[in-house]
Amino acid sequence: MNAPERVIAVDVMGSDRGPAEIVRGAVDALGDRSDYRIMLVGDREIIQSALPACPAKERERIAIVHASEVISMGEKPLQALRTKKDASMVRAIELVRSGGVDAMLSCGNTGSLMAGSTLKLRPMVGIERPALATVIPTFQRYIVMADVGANPNTTPLQMMHNAILGSDYCSRVLGVERPRVGLLTIGTEEGKGNETSLVAHDLLKAMGALIDYVGLIEGFQIFSGAVDLVICDGFVGNILLKTLEALVIQLKDYIRREFLANPLRMLGALLSRGVFGALKRRLNPEMYGAASLLGLNGVVLKSHGSSTRRAIRSAVGLAVSIIGKGFRENCLEKIASAKEIYGASRGCV
Amino acid sequence: MNAPERVIAVDVMGSDRGPAEIVRGAVDALGDRSDYRIMLVGDREIIQSALPACPAKERERIAIVHASEVISMGEKPLQALRTKKDASMVRAIELVRSGGVDAMLSCGNTGSLMAGSTLKLRPMVGIERPALATVIPTFQRYIVMADVGANPNTTPLQMMHNAILGSDYCSRVLGVERPRVGLLTIGTEEGKGNETSLVAHDLLKAMGALIDYVGLIEGFQIFSGAVDLVICDGFVGNILLKTLEALVIQLKDYIRREFLANPLRMLGALLSRGVFGALKRRLNPEMYGAASLLGLNGVVLKSHGSSTRRAIRSAVGLAVSIIGKGFRENCLEKIASAKEIYGASRGCV
Numbered sequence: 182m183n184a185p186e187r188v189i190a191v192d193v194m195g196s197d198r199g200p201a202e203i204v205r206g207a208v209d210a211l212g213d214r215s216d217y218r219i220m221l222v223g224d225r226e227i228i229q230s231a232l233p234a235c236p237a238k239e240r241e242r243i244a245i246v247h248a249s250e251v252i253s254m255g256e257k258p259l260q261a262l263r264t265k266k267d268a269s270m271v272r273a274i275e276l277v278r279s280g281g282v283d284a285m286l287s288c289g290n291t292g293s294l295m296a297g298s299t300l301k302l303r304p305m306v307g308i309e310r311p312a313l314a315t316v317i318p319t320f321q322r323y324i325v326m327a328d329v330g331a332n333p334n335t336t337p338l339q340m341m342h343n344a345i346l347g348s349d350y351c352s353r354v355l356g357v358e359r360p361r362v363g364l365l366t367i368g369t370e371e372g373k374g375n376e377t378s379l380v381a382h383d384l385l386k387a388m389g390a391l392i393d394y395v396g397l398i399e400g401f402q403i404f405s406g407a408v409d410l411v412i413c414d415g416f417v418g419n420i421l422l423k424t425l426e427a428l429v430i431q432l433k434d435y436i437r438r439e440f441l442a443n444p445l446r447m448l449g450a451l452l453s454r455g456v457f458g459a460l461k462r463r464l465n466p467e468m469y470g471a472a473s474l475l476g477l478n479g480v481v482l483k484s485h486g487s488s489t490r491r492a493i494r495s496a497v498g499l500a501v502s503i504i505g506k507g508f509r510e511n512c513l514e515k516i517a518s519a520k521e522i523y524g525a526s527r528g529c530v
Numbered sequence: 531m532n533a534p535e536r537v538i539a540v541d542v543m544g545s546d547r548g549p550a551e552i553v554r555g556a557v558d559a560l561g562d563r564s565d566y567r568i569m570l571v572g573d574r575e576i577i578q579s580a581l582p583a584c585p586a587k588e589r590e591r592i593a594i595v596h597a598s599e600v601i602s603m604g605e606k607p608l609q610a611l612r613t614k615k616d617a618s619m620v621r622a623i624e625l626v627r628s629g630g631v632d633a634m635l636s637c638g639n640t641g642s643l644m645a646g647s648t649l650k651l652r653p654m655v656g657i658e659r660p661a662l663a664t665v666i667p668t669f670q671r672y673i674v675m676a677d678v679g680a681n682p683n684t685t686p687l688q689m690m691h692n693a694i695l696g697s698d699y700c701s702r703v704l705g706v707e708r709p710r711v712g713l714l715t716i717g718t719e720e721g722k723g724n725e726t727s728l729v730a731h732d733l734l735k736a737m738g739a740l741i742d743y744v745g746l747i748e749g750f751q752i753f754s755g756a757v758d759l760v761i762c763d764g765f766v767g768n769i770l771l772k773t774l775e776a777l778v779i780q781l782k783d784y785i786r787r788e789f790l791a792n793p794l795r796m797l798g799a800l801l802s803r804g805v806f807g808a809l810k811r812r813l814n815p816e817m818y819g820a821a822s823l824l825g826l827n828g829v830v831l832k833s834h835g836s837s838t839r840r841a842i843r844s845a846v847g848l849a850v851s852i853i854g855k856g857f858r859e860n861c862l863e864k865i866a867s868a869k870e871i872y873g874a875s876r877g878c879v
Contacts, residue, residue: 257719292717320784333716333724367682367768368641370606375682375765400772404780416724417766419716423749424770428777431753435669435812439805449802453795456788463784 187217189500190282193231194223194251194269195289197487201231203288206493208235211242213494217501218242220282223269224249248272251289254486258292262300270294274301277479284480284500286471288488295331298474298481305509307516308476309336312343312415313483314350315422315472316499318464319404325351325360326403326411329472330419337381340364341523344385344412345515346475348392351410353503354469363398363408365417373397377414385412387522391515429464470496473503476512480504536566538849539631542580543572543600543618544638546836550580552637555842557584560591562843566850567591569631572618573598597621600638603835607641611649619643623650626828633829633849635820637837644680647823647830654858656865657825658685661692661764662832663699664771664821665848667813668753674700674709675752675760678821679768686730689713690872693734693761694864695824697741700759702852703818712747712757714766722746726763734761736871740864778813819845822852825861829853 193203200223207219221228225247232240248269252261265271270293273285278301287294299311312335314327327347328335335343344362351360364382366374374382374397385394395408403411413421436457440450450457470492471482480503484496542552549572556568570577574596581589597618601610614620622634623646636643648660661684663676676696677684684692693711700709713731715723723731723746734743744757752760762770785806789799799806811817819841820831829852833845 320780330716333722365769367679367765367772373682378765400769400774401776403773404776413769416716416727417769420714420749420762420766421770421773423716424752425749425773425777427750427753428774431669432781435809436805439808440802442804446802446805449798449800449805451798453789453798453802455791456785456795456798459788460784 187501187504188220188282189217189497190220190222190246190273190276190285191493191497192222192269192273192285192287192289193228194248195253195287197254198489200224200227201234202490203488203493204228204231205235206488206490207497208232208239208243209490210494210497211239212236213498214501218244219497220244220246220276222246222248222273222276223251246272246276252293254290256290256293258290258296261290261293262297271297274298274481277481278302283504284482286482286484286493286496286500288484288486288493291330291483294481294483295474298477298479302477302479302481304476305478305513305516307520308342309339311474311476312339312346313472314347314475316354316469317422317425318468320463321406323355323469324403324409324411325355326413326418326422327475328413328415328418329422330415331474332415333419334416335377335414337377337384340377340381340412340414341384341388341519342476342516344388344392344394344410345519346512347410347412349508349511349515350473350475350503353508354499355409357409359393360409361395361407362392362410362412363395363402365400365403365411365413366397367399369397369399381412384523388519390522391518433461468495469499470494471499473499478509480508536850536853537569537631538566538846539569539571539595539622539625539634540842540846541571541618541622541634541636541638542577543597544602544636546603547838549573549576550583551839552837552842553577553580554584555837555839556846557581557588557592558839559843559846560588561585562847563850567593568846569593569595569625571595571597571622571625572600595621595625601642603639605639605642607639607645610639610642611646620646623647623830626830627651632853633831635831635833635842635845635849637833637835637842640679640832643830643832644823647826647828651826651828651830653825654827654862654865656869657691658688660823660825661688661695662821663696663824665703665818666771666774667817669812670755672704672818673752673758673760674704675762675767675771676824677762677764677767678771679764680823681764682768683765684726684763686726686733689726689730689761689763690733690737690868691825691865693737693741693743693759694868695861696759696761698857698860698864699822699824699852702857703848704758706758708742709758710744710756711741711759711761712744712751714749714752714760714762715746716748718746718748730761733872737868739871740867782810817844818848819843820848827858829857
C-alpha cells in the first residue's frame with residue numbers, strides 16, 4: 182500500500198503579483214512530484230480563470246476552496262483577522278487545523294499569518310511562541326536562520342526551543358544529518374553579548390544530547406561555513422535578513438549599470454556572463470521560496486509578498502519535504518526531552 | 531595668525547599587520563595635509579626602525595612617545611588595562627586626557643580601547659555610555675551607523691543621545707548639513723518592533739529641533755538612500771556590520787574564482803575590469819578607515835586590527851576632519867538641549 186497522499190493548501194490571494202502568478206506556481210510544483218495534491222484557497226472565479234493557462238496534466242490534482250475575502254498587505258493583522266472571517270488566509274489555516282491539509286502556504290500579510298496561525302493552531306506543548314525559520318543562500322552552502330521576525334523579543338528559553346525545532350527543520354530541508362547550531366552574538370569570548378544571548382548560551386550548552394551546539398558566532402561567521410543553523414533574536418534576524426536581501430538586489434543593479442557604462446565592458450559582460458549566472462543562481466532567494474513557522478501544531482509557510490511563480494513552486498516543494506517525515510511527533514518528543522534536561526539542570530523534575 | 535596646529539596620537543602597536551604598517555600609514559597621512567602633527571605611540575626602537583622607509587619630508591612632523599607594553603588582541607580588556615599601565619594604547623588615551631593631543635587612533639584590542647577610554651576620558655556631561663559610530667559604504671553614498679558595538683544593551687535614552695551625537699558626527703565626516711536619521715527596526719508601522727525600539731522611537735520624535743528624524747526604517751532601507759544616519763542597538767549594529775563586511779569579502783572571492791573558471795571568462799574579466807575596480811572602490815572599507823567612539827571627553831578612533839597603511843592614512847584624515855570644528859562644545863550644547871526637551875516632555879525641568 183502506498184503512503185497516504187499529502188495535501189498542501191495554497192492561499193492564492195494577497196500577493197503583490199496577483200493570484201494568477203500564485204496559481205501558476207502551485208500547479209507547476211505538482212509537475213515536480215506525483216505524491217501530493219493541492220488545494221487552492223481564494224476567490225473561486227479568479228482561480229478558475231487562472232487555471233486554463235496552467236499545464237493540463239497537473240490540473241487534475243487541484244481542488245479549489247472558495248474564500249470571499251482577502252487580507253491585504255497594509256491591514257492591521259489582528260483587526261483583519263477579527264473582521265475577515267472568510268479571508269483566504271484564514272480558510273487555509275483552518276484547513277490545517279481540521280486536518281484537511283498537511284500544510285499551508287501564503288504570501289499574504291505576515292503579521293496576520295503569524296497571529297492567525299498561532300491563534301488557530303496553537304503552539305506545540307512546551308512551546309511558548311512560534312519562530313520564523315528561513316533558508317539563506319551563502320556562497321558555499323545553504324543555511325537556516327531562526328528567528329527571522331516572528332518574535333522580536335525572543336527570550337533565552339525560546340531561543341533554546343528554536344534551536345531544537347530549527348535543527349530538526351534544518352535536517353529535513355537541507356538534508357544535514359546533525360546540523361551545527363551557532364548562537365549569533367557580538368563576540369565569541371565567554372561573557373560577551375547582551376543579557377539575552379548570555380543566558381541563551383548557557384541553556385544551549387546544556388542541550389548537547391539534542392542538538393550539535395558549536396557555540397557563539399559573530400556576524401562574519403554566518404557565511405564562513407561554520408554552522409548550518411543560526412539562532413538569533415527575531416529582532417536581529419529580521420533586520421539581518423532584510424538587509425541582506427536588499428544588498429543582493431542592489432549589488433545586481435550596480436553591476437548591471439557598471440557593465441552598461443561602455444561597449445568594452447558590455448563585451449566583457451557577454452564573455453563572462455556565466456559568472457553572473459552562477460552568482461544569480463547561488464544567491465537566488467527563489468530556491469527555497471518560503472520561511473516556515475516553527476513550533477505550531479501544523480505546518481505554515483510564508484512566502485514573500487512579491488514571490489514569482491518560480492518561488493511558489495519551490496515553496497510548495499519545501500512544504501512537501503517538511504511534512505513527509507513525522508515532523509510534529511519528532512519535535513514534540515525533543516521539546517519534552519529538553520524540558521527534562523532543563524528541569525534537571527535546575528534541580529527539579 | 532594661523533589656527534593652532536592639531537596633533538593626533540597613533541597607537542602603532544597591537545595590529546595584525548605589525549607596527550611598520552601603521553607607522554607608514556600615519557606618515558603617509560601627513561602628506562595629505564600640512565596643518566597637523568602626529569605622535570607615534572609604542573616601542574621607540576620598533577618605530578625608529580620603521581621610519582626610514584617612510585617619506586622623509588613628512589617625518590619632520592612626527593614625534594615618538596615610548597611605551598614599553600602592548601595589549602594584544604586576545605587579552606581580557608579590563609585585566610589588560612589593570613596590569614599594563616605602560617601599554618601604548620593606554621599612553622595614547624592619556625595623551626588625549628592631558629590635552630597633549632587632540633585625538634587618538636588605535637587598531638588594537640577593541641574592548642580595552644572602549645573600556646580604557648571610557649574610564650580615563652569619562653563620558654560627556656549628560657551621556658551615560660559611549661557609542662561606536664562607523665561609516666558604511668553603500669552603492670549610492672556613504673552612511674553612518676551607531677552604535678556598532680560599544681554598548682550591546684543600548685537603552686532608548688542612549689539611542690536618543692547617539693542620534694544627536696551621530697548627527698553631528700555625520701555632518702562633519704560626510705559633509706551632510708542636516709543628516710536624516712532613521713531608527714532601525716523590523717517594521718515601519720507604529721507599534722512594531724521590540725520594547726527598546728518602541729520607546730526610542732517616541733524619544734526621537736520629540737527631538738525634532740535637534741535632529742532630522744525621519745522615523746523607523748527596516749533592514750532594506752539601510753541601502754535605499756532614505757537616511758544618512760542609522761541608529762540601532764549596539765548588539766544589532768555589531769552583528770550587521772560584521773555580516774556585511776564578511777559578505778563583501780566573500781563576494782569578491784566568489785567573483786574572482788568564477789572568473790578564473792575558464793579562458794573566455796578571464797578575457798571577459800579583463801575587458802570589464804573597470805566594473806570591479808568601481809565596485810571595489812565603492813565598497814572599500816579603507817575609505818574612512820576607522821570607527822569613532824562618540825560621547826567621550828576626547829576623540830578616540832578605532833581601526834580594524836587588520837588595517838592596511840591605506841586604511842590608517844584614511845583614519846588619520848578622519849580624525850583631523852572631526853576635531854577641526856569644535857566637536858565637543860557642539861555636542862555638549864545639544865545634549866543639554868535634549869535634556870531640556872526630554873525633561874519638559876515629562877513635565878519636569
